[in-house]
Amino acid sequence: MLTKDTAICIRAIDYSETSQIVTFFTRATGKISAIAKGSKRPKSAFDGPIEIFSHGKIVFSDSNKEKLATLTEFEQQPGLIGLRNNLFALNCRLFGTELLNSLTHDYDPHPELFDSFLQFLQNINESQVTSYESRATSHELSLLILFQLSLLREIGLMPILNACANCKTRYSAGRRMAERRATSNEFYFSSSANGLVCRDCEASFPDKIRLTKNAANCLVNVKMIAESQEKTLNEIERILISHFTELLGHRPKMAKYILVNSS
Ligand SMILES: [Zn+2]
Secondary structure, eight states, X not given: OEEEEEEEEEEEEEOSSSOEEEEEEETTTEEEEEEETTTTSSSOTTSSSOOTTOEEXXXXXXXXXXXXXXXXXXXXXXXXXXXXXXXXXXXXXHHXXXXXXXXXXXXXXXXXXXXXXXXXXXXXXXXHHHSOHHHHHHHHHHHHHHHHHHHHHHTTOOOBOSBOTTTOOBEETTEESOGGGTTOOOEEEETTTTEEEOTTTGGGOTTOEEEOHHHHHHHHSGGGGGGOOHHHHHHHXXXXXXXXXXXXXXXXXXXXXXXXXXX
């Protein structure tokens, strides 16, 4: 049976002189792995060899989900592959892709996650054209953080960020709502609590990480992330990396390329 879908390539490895095994994140089917026979031949049904981040319409046969699907058509759209001169932007994309690949299952569709992943890749591409050198890193980091949060949301693992994850005391952006604790500016994040924890609860969570007020504000109100300073973004990214490390049971491979500039 042939299936048509819209897809983004998240992995491509050589299988033989002329063929590749590719992993696609598709909009309607979820993640699939397929053999692309003859993809490296000059004339193929796939518009040339398939590279990571290439995207477009695909047709594949998946007669048996235990085996590799067979890619029969790939109509590649232009625009997402070129990332000249910007290693950090490339690393952000590769990191987002690694997390997506690790945290989704084959044949488990997440159309909204597909849309936000495509948007993330496109926004990083555009940021290279529009942003000034000095703002570029912050901008790319903020796009990565927003994608990481939408990934967590779409797979049902969003941490609790609007209240203490333990006692449920609510936070609002910039300030804590609980009057009796209003003088405290202490915020913590704990993976084991799955979210922010307040000062009264932090002692129960040995893995907690103390947050600056700026970072806590951004987590409570994610709209602030796009406008944040690099220092705050690095702090948030460090927290997300430690959270993903907990979720995956190992540190993501690309993590070390993302926080290189932070002190
Ligand atoms: Zn609490």
